[in-house]
Amino acid sequence: MQNKLTPRFLLIGLVLVWGIWSLWPSIKLQTLSEDEKSALSEQGNLEILESRAIKQGLDLKGGMYIALEVDIPTLIENIAINKDQKLSSIFEDIRKEISASPEADFFDLFSVLIDKKQLKLSRYYYDYGSSTNDITSALKEEAEDAINRVLEILQNRIDQFGVAEPTIQKQGNQRIIVELAGVQNSERARSLLESTALLEFYLVKDVTATNDLMIKIDQILKKDKSVASVAKELKSENKKLDSTSNDQAVSVSELFGAAEPSEEADSAIVDEDIFAERPFSSMLRSLGNSIGVPEKNAYAIKKLIEKPEVQERLASIGANFLFSHKAEEYALTDGSVEKMYALYLLDDQAELTGGVVEEAKANLGPQGTTSAGQPIVNLSMNSDGARKWAIMTGSNIGRQVAIVLDKKVHMAPNIREKISGGGTLIEGFASIDEAKDIAIVLRAGALPAPVDIVEERVIGPSLGADSVKSGTQSILIGLAIVLLFMILYYRTAGTIADFALIWNIVLVLAILASLHATLTLPGIAGLILTVGMSIDANVIIFERIREELDKGKTAKAAIDGGYDRALTTIIDANMTTLIAALVLWQFGTGPIRGFATVLFWGILISMFTAIFVTRTIFNAFVNRKGFSKLSI
Amino acid sequence: MRILKNSNFDFMGKKSFALALSGLIALAGIISLVINGGPKLSIDFKGGTFVAVQYTEDINVEEVRSKMGTINIDGQKFDFSREEVKHFGDKTAVSVRVPHIENSPSNFAQKIAVHLFESFPNKIPANMTEFVLSKGVISPKIGSELSGKAIMAILSALGLILLYISIRFEFKFALGAIAALSHDVLITLGMFSLLSYEVSLPIIAAFLTIVGYSLNDTIVIFDRIRENLKSSRRESYTDIVNQSINKSLSRTIITSLTTFVVVFILWLFGGEVIHNFAFAMIVGVIIGTYSSVYIASTLVIFLHDNAKK
Numbered sequence: 026m027q028n029k030l031t032p033r034f035l036l037i038g039l040v041l042v043w044g045i046w047s048l049w050p051s052i053k054l055q056t057l058s059e060d061e062k063s064a065l066s067e068q069g070n071l072e073i074l075e076s077r078a079i080k081q082g083l084d085l086k087g088g089m090y091i092a093l094e095v096d097i098p099t100l101i102e103n104i105a106i107n108k109d110q111k112l113s114s115i116f117e118d119i120r121k122e123i124s125a126s127p128e129a130d131f132f133d134l135f136s137v138l139i140d141k142k143q144l145k146l147s148r149y150y151y152d153y154g155s156s157t158n159d160i161t162s163a164l165k166e167e168a169e170d171a172i173n174r175v176l177e178i179l180q181n182r183i184d185q186f187g188v189a190e191p192t193i194q195k196q197g198n199q200r201i202i203v204e205l206a207g208v209q210n211s212e213r214a215r216s217l218l219e220s221t222a223l224l225e226f227y228l229v230k231d232v233t234a235t236n237d238l239m240i241k242i243d244q245i246l247k248k249d250k251s252v253a254s255v256a257k258e259l260k261s262e263n264k265k266l267d268s269t270s271n272d273q274a275v276s277v278s279e280l281f282g283a284a285e286p287s288e289e290a291d292s293a294i295v296d297e298d299i300f301a302e303r304p305f306s307s308m309l310r311s312l313g314n315s316i317g318v319p320e321k322n323a324y325a326i327k328k329l330i331e332k333p334e335v336q337e338r339l340a341s342i343g344a345n346f347l348f349s350h351k352a353e354e355y356a357l358t359d360g361s362v363e364k365m366y367a368l369y370l371l372d373d374q375a376e377l378t379g380g381v382v383e384e385a386k387a388n389l390g391p392q393g394t395t396s397a398g399q400p401i402v403n404l405s406m407n408s409d410g411a412r413k414w415a416i417m418t419g420s421n422i423g424r425q426v427a428i429v430l431d432k433k434v435h436m437a438p439n440i441r442e443k444i445s446g447g448g449t450l451i452e453g454f455a456s457i458d459e460a461k462d463i464a465i466v467l468r469a470g471a472l473p474a475p476v477d478i479v480e481e482r483v484i485g486p487s488l489g490a491d492s493v494k495s496g497t498q499s500i501l502i503g504l505a506i507v508l509l510f511m512i513l514y515y516r517t518a519g520t521i522a523d524f525a526l527i528w529n530i531v532l533v534l535a536i537l538a539s540l541h542a543t544l545t546l547p548g549i550a551g552l553i554l555t556v557g558m559s560i561d562a563n564v565i566i567f568e569r570i571r572e573e574l575d576k577g578k579t580a581k582a583a584i585d586g587g588y589d590r591a592l593t594t595i596i597d598a599n600m601t602t603l604i605a606a607l608v609l610w611q612f613g614t615g616p617i618r619g620f621a622t623v624l625f626w627g628i629l630i631s632m633f634t635a636i637f638v639t640r641t642i643f644n645a646f647v648n649r650k651g652f653s654k655l656s657i
Numbered sequence: 658m659r660i661l662k663n664s665n666f667d668f669m670g671k672k673s674f675a676l677a678l679s680g681l682i683a684l685a686g687i688i689s690l691v692i693n694g695g696p697k698l699s700i701d702f703k704g705g706t707f708v709a710v711q712y713t714e715d716i717n718v719e720e721v722r723s724k725m726g727t728i729n730i731d732g733q734k735f736d737f738s739r740e741e742v743k744h745f746g747d748k749t750a751v752s753v754r755v756p757h758i759e760n761s762p763s764n765f766a767q768k769i770a771v772h773l774f775e776s777f778p779n780k781i782p783a784n785m786t787e788f789v790l791s792k793g794v795i796s797p798k799i800g801s802e803l804s805g806k807a808i809m810a811i812l813s814a815l816g817l818i819l820l821y822i823s824i825r826f827e828f829k830f831a832l833g834a835i836a837a838l839s840h841d842v843l844i845t846l847g848m849f850s851l852l853s854y855e856v857s858l859p860i861i862a863a864f865l866t867i868v869g870y871s872l873n874d875t876i877v878i879f880d881r882i883r884e885n886l887k888s889s890r891r892e893s894y895t896d897i898v899n900q901s902i903n904k905s906l907s908r909t910i911i912t913s914l915t916t917f918v919v920v921f922i923l924w925l926f927g928g929e930v931i932h933n934f935a936f937a938m939i940v941g942v943i944i945g946t947y948s949s950v951y952i953a954s955t956l957v958i959f960l961h962d963n964a965k966k
Contacts, residue, residue: 084930092799124759127796127798127801128798128802209786210786212764215767320732321729321732323732324730324731324733477796478794479798479799480793480794480795480796480799481766481792481793481795482791483789483791483792483793484790485711485786485787485789485791487711487787487790488709488790488791491746491929492928492930494928495926495931496923496928496930498926499922499923500919500927502922503918503919503921503922506919506922507918507919510918511915513658514658514911546859546930546931546934547858547859547862550866550934550938551862551866553919553938554866554870556919557870557912557915557919558869558873560912560915560916561873561908564908564911564912565877565908568905568908568911572904590884593880594877594880597825597879597880598872598873598876600825601822601834601872601873601876602869602873604814604817604818604821605818605865605868605869606869608810608817609810609814611810612807612809612813614803614806616858616859616862617810617858617861617862617865620862620865624869
């Protein structure tokens with residue numbers, strides 16, 4: 026008998042050694058103090074240790090999860106040549122369709138609409154083929170390629186940003202998942218990912234042109250009934266209010282259905298008579314070289330600019346309005362301070378784009394310049410860019426050039442002299458960190474298409490720590506009670522089962538570590554279910570053994586009988602759960618998958634520990650010299 | 658130590674009472690589900706924005722709610738005073754959930770968090786990182802994908818389990834098991850609806866755990882029935898089922914009790930994130946144990962008797 030058991034013990038021993046070996050890095054990592062960690066990381070050994078330890082999910086460790094989607098309609102629209110009204114109306118329809126039914130496929134809609142409106146695709150995409158089918162499939166490839174490029178660029182940005190263990194992966198055809206564990210400043214990481222990094226240089230329209238346009242827009246909007254009627258309403262409202270209080274402000278944003286009226290002042294106070302006369306310019310302030318938009322009016326101004334008649338007017342003079350990238354405080358003539366965006370009227374064609382940038386570096390502005398001590402980004406351009414930049418600056422001395430990043434104006438300095446050599450700098454950053462991040466995105470290059478954040482989850486570090494602490498604590502208490510109960514109820518047999526159970530947990534964790542799997546809260550739930558199943562298997566066996574003993578069988582016969590009878594029960598019960606785990610793994614995303622992974626391995630291991638391991642130990646007990654009665 | 662020895666309860670004799678009870682609870686749940694237009698889905702499935710923040714002192718939910726009525730983002734005004742605002746864990750933390758809105762401003766969650774930060778200057782920690790416990794934005798697109806996947810997963814799991822049990826046992830056992838599972842999930846879902854708890858992604862994981870647990874329980878009893886059917890031919894089908902339930906009773910009680918203890922402690926001390934998950938598990942353990950006896954076995958007897966006629 027002794028000989029029969031030896032190979033079983035050998036196998037059990039080997040598995041145990043493997044389990045502890047796999048789990049060792051995780052245990053070591055948990056017990057390290059901060060000092061020891063930093064010492065290890067200096068040697069470069071911390072990363073090796075971390076890569077071999079169990080990864081904690083974002084819900085446990087804190088961090089951010091972002092799912093991005095490449096804006097395919099914009100991408101396809103951008104690469105079209107000879108764009109016209111017909112084509113842009115198609116894209117507008119597609120966007121409406123997609124926002125109404127998010128599952129719709131862009132290319133399906135595109136083909137249908139192109140057919141319906143009888144457009145010749147070769148007119149806009151002759152580089153991509155001649156027949157509609159050829160072009161559509163070439164555009165599809167272009168879209169796929171764009172996603173891969175976006176993936177690469179984001180990878181590049183994150184590498185330079187410096188986060189431990191970033192995960193970036195493609196999911197499906199157009200989604201990219203980014204997971205950054207333990208990121209402290211989620212806002213920085215977010216803007217780094219979201220930024221298209223489209224750098225453009227535009228000439229600013231001169232003051233006369235700007236003033237002319239403002240007058241025209243006021244006239245246009247005066248005719249617009251929706252604006253005019255609100256002005257009238259405001260007038261009558263204010264008359265009523267005059268009797269009670271003069272403090273009542275007029276909310277311009279009410280106009281656009283943004284919200285219900287409230288008692289608070291929500292937009293800069295506008296005299297309603299002036300508003301009726303000049304609906305556009307009355308909401309603006311003069312900032313000398315540029316136009317100021319009080320922060321509270323920004324939404325209303327944006328809405329007014331978006332109106333088709335205003336857009337038409339802008340297109341007719343080849344101009345476009347862009348806002349500054351952030352609101353700043355300006356002192357007004359009456360001594361008060363107001364937060365305002367600057368609004369610029371620019372040419373609608375860029376003089377130069379970021380494609381010419383060769384190197385971008387964040388710095389503090391050199392002494393003796395206007396940007397001394399301010400965070401700046403130094404750019405150097407390639408030879409082509411440098412040549413164009415020199416021509417452009419040379420022929421526009423005295424005019425303003427706007428440096429625009431992602432459709433937001435960062436600065437609009439006056440050109441004082443011709444700049445040759447292709448160097449320039451961007452200022453207007455809140456901090457050196459922001460400048461560094463912009464330098465990163467400029468170096469990594471612009472995304473071929475804008476990206477939308479479709480899902481974002483940020484778990485603060487303290488919440489993660491709290492859930493781990495209270496979660497583990499309560500699981501340990503629960504586990505302790507169960508272990509104790511098993512010993513009390515089944516004596517020696519219970520102790521053996523407890524041993525198998527602890528071992529079961531160790532092995533599941535060891536497998537997670539060697540699979541580089543991530544442990545999340547649902548994963549812990551899976552572990553609890555596994556523990557339950559493992560206990561259950563032993564309970565089924567023990568109850569069977571007791572039944573056999575009741576029938577008057579010897580200890581050895583009872584153990585053999587009990588195990589044999591329980592075996593089919595346990596296998597059938599576990600197989601069904603295993604099926605459920607496999608299906609969940611197949612269909613589930615993130616958290617559900619974590620649950621399924623733990624459950625799958627947990628059940629396999631619990632069958633091993635509850636059937637094979639405990640039986641081997643039982644047999645060893647029974648075979649011992651001087652064994653008389655089974656303690657169960 | 659032994660709790661039960663040679664028990665002989667007449668489980669199947671009380672099946673009409675049990676079925677009536679089940680029907681009543683299920684009906685209450687269904688009515689609540691119908692009235693509320695389905696389960697209260699979290700923004701995981703519907704899309705939306707959530708923010709959970711940590712103040713340094715106790716904070717009044719109503720005050721936060723009134724502040725949520727006047728959010729102003731770049732001149733765009735929002736009134737969220739009717740949306741969900743509640744304490745998160747203890748009384749110093751608050752969570753806010755806002756459904757998806759068309760054309761919401763960029764970085765919406767952060768701007769709500771900043772508003773909450775600035776609204777109570779006396780009760781805030783030193784910086785935003787300490788203040789924001791958790792936040793997120795989920796687009797409806799992700800949500801509807803997730804619902805589709807969850808439904809697919811549950812249906813195909815049920816299908817495969819049906820197949821497995823039909824092969825290993827008989828078709829009527831498979832139907833019994835599926836009926837028990839559906840019963841468990843329906844009742845738990847109904848309980849969530851009655852208590853107006855939200856169904857989120859972790860809750861789906863809890864439902865799946867319940868399904869796994871209940872299935873395990875059902876199979877153990879079925880296995881006994883299968884075994885006893887082979888050995889004794891003279892007794893009636895109902896007697897055999899009853900005997901089998903009694904034979905496996907002490908195992909059922911011990912397993913249910915130990916699992917119950919674990920999830921109960923998790924519910925008590927597990928913390929905010931896991932609280933509702935543990936609640937679903939508690940309901941599931943109780944219902945799962947009960948349904949193995951009364952729903953699964955009862956249906957098997959019913960199908961057996963009907964087949965003979």
